[in-house]
Amino acid sequence: MGNIVPSHGAASALPYLTVIILLPIIFGLVVGVLPRDKAIVAKVVGGIGMLATAVLAVAIMFIFATGKSGYQMVTDHTWISQLGISWHFGVDGLSLFLVVLVALLAPIALYGAEEKYRTTSFISWVLILEGACIGSFLALDVFVFFIFFELTLIPTYFMVAGWGGKERGKAALKFFLYTLLGSAFLLAGMLILAGLHQSQTGTLTFDLTALAKTHLTYSTEVLLFLCFSAAFAVKTPIFPFHTWSPLAYKESPIAGAVMLAGVMAKLGTYGLVRFDLTLFPRASYRLAPLFLTLGVIGIIYGAVVAAWQKDFKRLVAFSSLSHLGFVVLGIFAFTVQGLTGGILQMFNHGIVTAAMFLLIGMITKRTGSWQISSLGGIQRVAPVLAGIMMVVVLAGLGLPGLNGFIGEFLILTGTFLIHRWWAVAAAGGVILSAVYLLWAYQRAFHGTPDEGIVSKMKEINFKESMILAPLIALIVLIGVFPAPMLDRITPTVNSIVAHVDSANHVSPPSTGAKSTLSSSNGGGK
Amino acid sequence: MTVSVSWYVILGAILFTIGVVGLLVRRNVLIMLMCIELMLNASNLTFVSFARQHQDVGGQADVFFVLVVAAAEVVVGLAIIVSIFRKRLGATADDLSSMKG
């Protein structure tokens, strides 16, 4: 097997990772017991917790050593020895920016879309969700991953059920059950894998590194792969397991939608890379065409359906389906460019979707509606808000110079190397995303505003612009100068791709004139 | 013809079956209780028969426990029946179906 998971990466003197996971959770619990009638206290305490987490995340980003593929800042303590479960965390190029994303989006989501009622508990839930997401991204023990993965459901459930729109009950229930059903298969797969490992080695463990060494027959590997993937496919969501998302995004409060689409969707794609590719490289490789196809269908279908949405939040849901299709494509391309693009695109999608939802929230707060049809001409009344929305839309449709392009381009480049026709089909999504985004923009922002809009719609205020500023800055910065991120992602990607390739006895696709002359098939099959 | 132990066991089985069938076909709660008694006593007979076979006094002692339990069950059962059917005309089990599903 490959060199993907060195059993112990660089351990760190300070338990950064434990702290960054527990910090928001503890703050969340503290906020949860604060007096309910004083929202301001909760806001301040929650704000401190989130700020500290964000600072720590940034610190981790800087401490993170560029050019290394293994896990860094590893923490490993026995937790439940009887079950072979350990408090094992580490960060690598795959998880680094996702952690930063969570730490960044949580405060932005919360303070960008404040809830008027029961603020205290809402803040508490957001903090717990933040901790759970960070925990999921950093866990190197499958069990620990799973429980954090599941823990994310609870805050989300309550955020949707407690602060959502009129169909919030149904939405929360559907979201919860659908995801839980997927997780059920994950848990089953995990238990069976651990059981097989135990029968081979005699030790019960859920450690990712150890489990990756389990010998599996091909058919077992495929079954387990499908079990794991079921959970991730629902969470992402990958077509056709997405039907919970439009409802959940629509009914959820804005902050919840930001977290759902911006952060939690990444749990699915992250899981695909971290677990499916690591544990089941052969099955992943052989079943890649299936996932590539689903990814492409998602790209096209999501875009087509998004075009017909009359509701801004549903539109974002389907656009997410489309964008995450690209991520899936990149993951299962098994090229360095594709996977790097996929990982970068996870981050990008988080930023762009968050900004999109926040803007929708701002519009909704003013006009009381997120129906596209009831808007129109906003650009005349609120040009700055419209301008920011335009930047976000352009990032969404992959304009070069903005972040969305970098991810999509790398994904398509990487996919094209091995799976040419999937890339060609996926490129259709580039067209369609322009269609639905610009059409929606035209309907809501162009045209002459009616009296209702003129009287209700106000320009973005200072606080709102400050909340959006970091997102817009990142959209541009990543678009222009993505190298710092790519330098941190690529080494990990190299080792993952090498792991998959070596498990399948294939060599990476070659590029360049020389190889084209020497061998006709440019790598892979 | 010697009457071996198995005859008693078979008799016990017959009694038990009668009890079961009675429980299933009769509507009157009192009679249902009696059927349960019959089943318990069939067990007792079986116990005694096997005790005899094993030459073991333990089995016979067990019968006493069962008898006591049976008595207690009947006492409680009758008390409940009285309390619930005080307001009704007959002690018919089929009337007891306000809860279902």
Place this chain on the structure above:
Amino acid sequence: MLATQTLTLPKISYWAIAPEAILVGGALLMLAMSATIRSKIDPAIFSIITFVTSLASIGAGVILYINVLKHGKYLAFDGALSVDGFGIIVGMAVGVAIAIFALGSEGFLSREGWDGPELLALGLLSGTGAELMAMANDLIMIFLALEILSIALYVLAGMDGRRTASGEAAIKYLILGGFSSAIFVYGIAFVYGTTGSTNLAQIAAFFATNLLAHDGLFLVGMTLILVGFAFKVAAVPFHVWSPDVYQGAPTPATSFMASVAKLGAFAALLRVFLSAFISYKQDWQPLVYGIAFASLLLGAFGGLVQNNVKRMLAYSSISHAGFILLGLVVGAELGAQRVVIYLVAYTFIVMGAFSVITVVGGKGDNNHDISNYRGLAREHPWLSGSLALFLMAQAGVPFTVGFVAKFGVLSALASSGGVGSYTLVIVALVSSVISAFYYLRIVVVTYSSPVGIGAIEPEPLVESTHVASELESSKMEELSMEYSALKVAIDYDIEEIERALDESPLEDPIGKVPLSSTIAISISAVATVALGVFPGILFALVSHATFLF
């Protein structure tokens, strides 16, 4: 004639039955008090006595446990009782259940105006039976303990004289319980007939040295015993009584059935099948597999269409029974340990949930329709929060002890290997997702707008299925039940609701939550979370929960 045999009286070890003796003592004390003291006694006093008694019983259990840890397990009463980690831990769990029951009942008793100590005294007695079952090492002993447990429960079920359903529940439980007891005893008779003993250790010893030429009778006996246990733990298809009885019985009694009765029955079931009948594992394992399979699925699907919360939890407990039986399917000691964890976990979750339900039940113990939970979160955030916690724990959400329990059982099952086990793992997990639907349905309702908001009455979630309704309405109920099946609350905008409620607050049918209930709920909630986060405690505890063979 039988040869004269001298009956040697067994040596009586009072320490071994100290936990049970304390419970009985407490019950007698209360009965004596109510018989002698003329003036009305505050239910709180009985409640405190029960609580203290159960704590004392737990304390005795702890001493026993430490003793066992030091000196090893031993048999008492001529082998009728086995004093070992397994029995003591389950016994302590029973003690915990009684303690929470005592706290939860206090509010109930004073609310309903029940003066006497009967509810609590019967609880203690029934608990005695459960603790004995956990330790019993002789089939007849188990039978006796089972009956002690059950007869008290029959009465508990029928205690609410004002509700017809209560009496009905009692009669149903009595007849069906008696029926299953008879089957159980008949099974014991056959086992006795083929092995010559009712003592588990002796039966095990018998099979260790003998091989039955014709094991037909034994197998019949074994199967009948399994039926008896399956009835008590409400496993499919012997569960038929449980929804009705759960619904009809007074809520504290229901909580008792769901927890204590199951604890005792499962403990005995495991002990019998894993010690005495272990040689016939090939024969009983498929049966248990089938029963577990059916229980998991029926428990999940059956709860979907229920609108009465107590009925819903009855189906939930059927599903849990399925899970616990998975531990038995595993067969080995590992399975037993995981079952003990499950039982302990389950005690907290189910007692907590029923404590909340008792409170919400309101005066008359009638408000158990799901519509009664509308808007609970607004008036009683902590109450609904705890309910959500307990329900999520039942669904097996991580960081609750419910997850630990399910995970433990399933990981044992998965490590036992084989396609059958893997299938069962997946079925179990899927069924827990299905049952999550009805748990969450309750949670969703607590977060929906309270009834009577604004000018328009919200569409009723269901036609209420009050137990006291007349027989003729049953057809109507059936229709409405189908109509409303799986429906979730239709709601209003949050801001509208908040505004409407600020203007005209609704009358709260629950009122102030009694302190005792708050304590009960808090204990359960803390345990649910704490053991969920630090499951190591549980695992360490049960590592000594082995049998004495």
Place this chain on the structure above:
Amino acid sequence: MEHAVIFIPIIPLVSALFLISFGKKLGEPLSGWIATLAVGGSFVASVITWIGVLGSHGIDRTFIQHLFTWLPVGSFQVQMAFQADPLSVTMALFVSGVSTLIHLYSIEYMHGDKDFPKFFIYLNLFVASMLILVLGANLLITFLGWEGVGVCSYFLISFWFERPKAATAGKKAMIVNRIADVGFLMAMFLAFQSIGSLNYSNLISAAPHISHTTLTAIVVLAFVGAMGKSAQFPLFGWLADAMEGPTPVSALIHAATMVTAGVFLMVRLSPLLALAPGAAHFITIIGIITAFVAAAAGTSQNDIKKVLAYSTVSQLGYMFIGVGSGAYVAAIFLMVTHAFYKALLFLSAGSVIHGMNDEQDLKAMGALRALMPMTALAFFVGWMAIAGVPPFAGFFSKGDVLLGAYQQNIFIWLAGVITAGLTSYYMGREFCLAFLGKRRWEEKPKVKKAARSSHAAKEVHPHDPGFKMLGPILLLAGLAVIGGLLNLPFASSLKVLEHWLAPSLGIAPTPLHAASSSVQWVLAVVDAIVALGGGYIAFAIWSKKSKHPELEPVFLQSAWYIDATGNAVVAKSGTRLAEISADVIEPVVIDGAVVGVVNIAKFVGVGLHKIASGFVRREALVIAGGTVILLLAVGIRGGW
């Protein structure tokens, strides 16, 4: 000195960022002046760079300025780098030069507009993007600019976003371009796969070593991208719609600069193109179809700007004929001169529109010659130049292209000449309708278009504009007259452009039948006669009478229904597809499957509910039955 290359795109970019922050405060006209100065600065930087490049010789004239690595991923390394070589410097010079003039013009033209500063932000952004496009050292940087100009074009077309037509036109331009851009993307993927780099230098050096098929595919795919941006058949509908934008925008983006990006790209890739004759033929054919179809459509338009739009499309077709025929220099030559005279024509048209209070209908004009003499003169110069009347610029540049075509295939030349006649004709028609004849605007009641600015509906008093508008017009007129000097055919030493560009271009395959100098003279004479003839016919027909319905058939007015067909096929069916997907497939099929599963669960639940009778005896029966089943199971296992 070459290092100045980086300042060429940076100056307008910084200016745009500055105006985003402070434009509103600076307001009119200060923001306009700043923008103009920035573009002027860019022009100065271009000149400095040009001088720098002139300092070296031959192949050394390629200077690459690396800034940083844009995309470093494994073997895929893309630099943020700008390239100063003869081709890019030429482009930079004329782009920044023409842009400066149009910025200046816009200060007056956009006077009083609500979004005056925003207009200049967009214009500056556009110029920056266009310069990035031409200066990029690899395909991806070019693509960065390519998409940048696309989005700026979107902003500017829908600048008056309150008019639904403008908003729709902008969106359409963007989407059509995106469709074509997929071709560009594919070209890059294929280039990376087969060559391992996107740098022009690497592409060019590796080109001879890669397979012919791959090379053809790369070039054709890149051309697909160019077809969108340069509005080639069948993707030209958007350019006509783009006339919804302000006139300076039409002049700058949709005539002089952006639309020529496709031509630039193909010339940039000419070393590859030269090795892929199949691709070259394809380009030629598309070029000739476009040139003719658009010119024909131009003969029947009644909107003063639409005529110019179709004319632009037609001229772009010409440029591609040049590219396809291997006459790369001619294509660039035509591009530059076209920029002069087409910008001139648009600006003059803008002047007319301005003077006529936003009237664009040719049939509602007439006799403006007297009232707007300078504009009329400028327009006349533009007409002569585009028609190819000697010695105006168009004569030489178009002549070069036609010569290239002739050397490939005489039929292409023939089609080109016919098109040239049409060009002269429709421009003549436009000139006659606008400036000659009667004052038709006084005849019929004016149908007011949506008021877009402070030009309130009032009496029409056509007049020549002020110096800020007129200055650029006259300057461009001058360039249109003398533009031919860039590359005079009379002697090798006079072919300045050809010598200058040579290091940047591929060496075209030797022409099939090279034209001797006498043949060249004959061709030139034919060109001139056709140009004059077309003009004369137009004058004869249109100078007196403004209505000749038989000469304006509906199918030409609708541009051969090509755009309508595309609309019907793509947009309508696409909308229907979206509708079906969103309203049927999603809720019924996909979510329906989920609901179906839930319904099964519900069905099971209800079924169980029905079985559960609540009768004690039946429940006992279940228990008894269960017991029997278990016994049987044990029995069967035991083998009774």
